[in-house]
Amino acid sequence: MTPIRYNRYLYPRSAQPYKLLPYVLLLSVLLVLPGCAGNNGSAGNNVPAGSGSSSASSAPAAAADGTAHKLTIMLDWYPNAVHSFLYAAQSEGYFAEEGLDVEIQMPADSNDALKLVAAGQVDLALSYQPQVLMARGEQIPVKSVAALVRHPLNHLMVSADSGITRPGELSGKQAGYSSIPLYEAMLHTMIQTDGGDPASLKLIDVGFELIPALSTGRVDGIMGGFINHEQLILEQEGHPVRSFNPVDYGVPDYYELVLVASDQGLQNSSEYFQKFMNAARKGQQFVTKQPEQALKLLLEHQDATAPLDEAIEKRSLEILLPLMDAGAQPFGYQVSVSWENVRKWLSEGGLLAEEVDSADAFINL
Numbered sequence: 001m002t003p004i005r006y007n008r009y010l011y012p013r014s015a016q017p018y019k020l021l022p023y024v025l026l027l028s029v030l031l032v033l034p035g036c037a038g039n040n041g042s043a044g045n046n047v048p049a050g051s052g053s054s055s056a057s058s059a060p061a062a063a064a065d066g067t068a069h070k071l072t073i074m075l076d077w078y079p080n081a082v083h084s085f086l087y088a089a090q091s092e093g094y095f096a097e098e099g100l101d102v103e104i105q106m107p108a109d110s111n112d113a114l115k116l117v118a119a120g121q122v123d124l125a126l127s128y129q130p131q132v133l134m135a136r137g138e139q140i141p142v143k144s145v146a147a148l149v150r151h152p153l154n155h156l157m158v159s160a161d162s163g164i165t166r167p168g169e170l171s172g173k174q175a176g177y178s179s180i181p182l183y184e185a186m187l188h189t190m191i192q193t194d195g196g197d198p199a200s201l202k203l204i205d206v207g208f209e210l211i212p213a214l215s216t217g218r219v220d221g222i223m224g225g226f227i228n229h230e231q232l233i234l235e236q237e238g239h240p241v242r243s244f245n246p247v248d249y250g251v252p253d254y255y256e257l258v259l260v261a262s263d264q265g266l267q268n269s270s271e272y273f274q275k276f277m278n279a280a281r282k283g284q285q286f287v288t289k290q291p292e293q294a295l296k297l298l299l300e301h302q303d304a305t306a307p308l309d310e311a312i313e314k315r316s317l318e319i320l321l322p323l324m325d326a327g328a329q330p331f332g333y334q335v336s337v338s339w340e341n342v343r344k345w346l347s348e349g350g351l352l353a354e355e356v357d358s359a360d361a362f363i364n365l
Contacts, residue, residue: 068101069272074113075106076126078306081228081316082149082257084294089283091297098275106303117262118142123269124276129255130182130351132361133343137353141263144362145273146280146332149257151323153226154183155243156190157234162220167244168196176206176219183223185349186246193250215239228316236312252341256323258362259332266363277332277365284324284331291317334362
């Protein structure tokens with residue numbers, strides 16, 4: 001097992017991200033703890049958690065005395081190519097130019113990011129468009145402030161020599177996934193749209209052993225593998241795959257990665273979040289114009305427990321850059337039709353706990 005594969009499962013990108021009841025419990029506890037009420041409403045303040053100070057009074061003071069304003073952002077996974085713009089903004093001083101001191105944190109579990117930003121324990125977090133909508137369906141007060149990766153990275157994958165040329169041909173076969181309802185819904189939509197029989201598909205929960213499940217022939221296909229990671233590793237290890245974009249088979253074109261803040265944080269700290277986005281856009285421009293230098297900066301910040309393969313990250317960045325490009329709009333720009341299309345698909349698939357207004361799930365900064 002390669003170091004990358006090990007760490008892919010040590011820090012799973014989507015370890016049951018749609019079971020959101022713990023979010024509610026965490027929020028309930030934080031709201032009743034002494035001193036937490038003030039901190040919970042202060043995404044983007046300089047007040048230590050539990051201090052009991054109000055962000056409404058502390059944020060202006062931090063700006064007035066000329067000191068850098070502290071912001072914390074939690075990643076969705078360990079540092080990798082998709083996060084290059086953050087490390088470029090940090091290393092090139094773009095955050096500092098905006099008067100920000102940004103701390104980039106790695107989650108111990110991929111559930112942590114959304115839970116902690118909702119509870120006001122971190123200011124910003126990286127998450128996924130469907131997850132934001134599903135969280136709001138559970139009354140979790142989070143909102144996307146930027147679309148970072150504008151199209152799905154999660155593709156259906158089969159071995160190149162399997163003889164399977166279309167999703168519909170998985171009818172009656174076995175597909176491995178990580179027991180995530182969203183992935184099951186994506187598979188069913190893709191197979192049905194392609195004229196197959198989703199009811200005949202046998203789903204096997206392989207946890208995060210997606211790569212060995214496919215490479216050893218345990219399953220005929222996998223859902224949950226990313227074209228900028230699992231596909232590259234499989235190919236590097238001598239197991240070329242054929243991948244199918246869910247957008248081509250009935251799944252709405254969703255934002256794979258989004259930047260998330262809490263509703264309360266946006267009320268209290270929107271000016272700092274705007275400064276953050278100003279710097280993030282400069283960071284992405286740097287990555288686009290100088291990808292090799294950006295990759296060097298990323299490698300300097302790789303986590304010791306999650307060493308990166310430079311060749312994989314280089315190819316990953318080549319895949320990511322066009323998928324992160326907003327064209328004539330600024331980096332991170334979001335369109336309402338995308339949010340509504342994803343909301344409708346989730347609702348029709350029974351993945352929303354209650355009706356959600358898609359307009360409430362995002363804001364452009």
